[in-house]
Amino acid sequence: MTLTKAIGEGCNAIIRLIVRGLALARIHPNALTFIGLLINIWAAVLLAGGSFRWAGAVIIGAGIFDMVDGRVARETNQVTSFGGFFDSVIDRYSDLALLMGLLVYYASINRNFYVVLTAVVMTASVMTSYTRARAENTIPTCKVGFLERPERVVLLIIGALFDRMAPVLWVIAILGNLTVIHRMLFTWQDTRRLEDAQLRPALSKSTAN
Numbered sequence: 310m311t312l313t314k315a316i317g318e319g320c321n322a323i324i325r326l327i328v329r330g331l332a333l334a335r336i337h338p339n340a341l342t343f344i345g346l347l348i349n350i351w352a353a354v355l356l357a358g359g360s361f362r363w364a365g366a367v368i369i370g371a372g373i374f375d376m377v378d379g380r381v382a383r384e385t386n387q388v389t390s391f392g393g394f395f396d397s398v399i400d401r402y403s404d405l406a407l408l409m410g411l412l413v414y415y416a417s418i419n420r421n422f423y424v425v426l427t428a429v430v431m432t433a434s435v436m437t438s439y440t441r442a443r444a445e446n447t448i449p450t451c452k453v454g455f456l457e458r459p460e461r462v463v464l465l466i467i468g469a470l471f472d473r474m475a476p477v478l479w480v481i482a483i484l485g486n487l488t489v490i491h492r493m494l495f496t497w498q499d500t501r502r503l504e505d506a507q508l509r510p511a512l513s514k515s516t517a518n
Contacts, residue, residue, distance in 0.1 A: 327373070328380045338382035338392055342399050345374030349403040353410030356469070357417070364410070365469030371403065372462060397438070400458060404434050407465060411474070426478050433485025434461060440489050444496040448503065453495045454488030456481065 331341065348371035355364035378396060382388045408431045415423040437454065444451035461481055468477030 324373075324376060324380070328377050328384055331377060331381045332384040335385075336381070338378045338385070338387055339395055341374050341378040341381060342392075342396050345371045345378070346399045346403050346406070348374065350406050353406040356407060356410030357413035359414055359418075361469040361472055361474060365466050368407065368462065368466050368469065372466075375400070375403075375462075397442075401435065401438060404458065404461070405431060408434065411478075423475065423478070426482060429482045430478050430485065433482055433489065434458075436489045437485055437492075440492040440496070444492060448496055448499040451492050451496055451499075454491050456484040456488045461485070 468474035
């Protein structure tokens with residue numbers, strides 16, 4: 310067994326124990342989702358104050374709630390359509406709270422360029438989620454792209470813990486917007502394919518007549 314596999318299995322075992330404990334405690338999955346938001350708001354306050362390493366540790370704590378809420382829902386047979394919707398909405402608020410904390414921090418030290426860069430990252434984060442949600446109203450699925458939420462959160466944790474937030478923001482800004490463009494192109498190609506498939510029978514019928 311490789312070291313990475315052993316670490317992965319160890320982490321999964323811990324997560325399973327946490328899920329089992331929360332299921333026995335009868336905590337509603339939506340409450341876990343909301344607690345995760347509150348923890349992320351705490352991390353945002355720490356980011357705003359420049360306590361990046363502490364913020365990184367707190368974001369990890371919030372991530373645990375993000376990982377277990379769905380599993381607890383399945384363990385306790387409380388999976389609902391609203392639960393999935395609520396989780397997605399709270400995830401957006403959590404993402405924006407962390408970035409607002411960075412906005413406050415950079416504004417407080419008069420780093421206007423990084424205020425703008427953080428705003429670009431906020432836009433990319435929202436648009437990455439929006440383009441997928443909007444595309445999936447038209448096509449079956451749109452999961453393409455370089456940078457989804459888990460990757461963004463991991464990058465923010467790395468930036469906070471190792472005091473490398475500036476390069477992390479550049480990575481998210483570039484790859485996030487490339488993900489949006491990728492999803493737009495994918496949706497354009499898929500809608501053309503679907504429209505062509507719908508037109509062929511009509512054209513064949515017209516030719517036959």
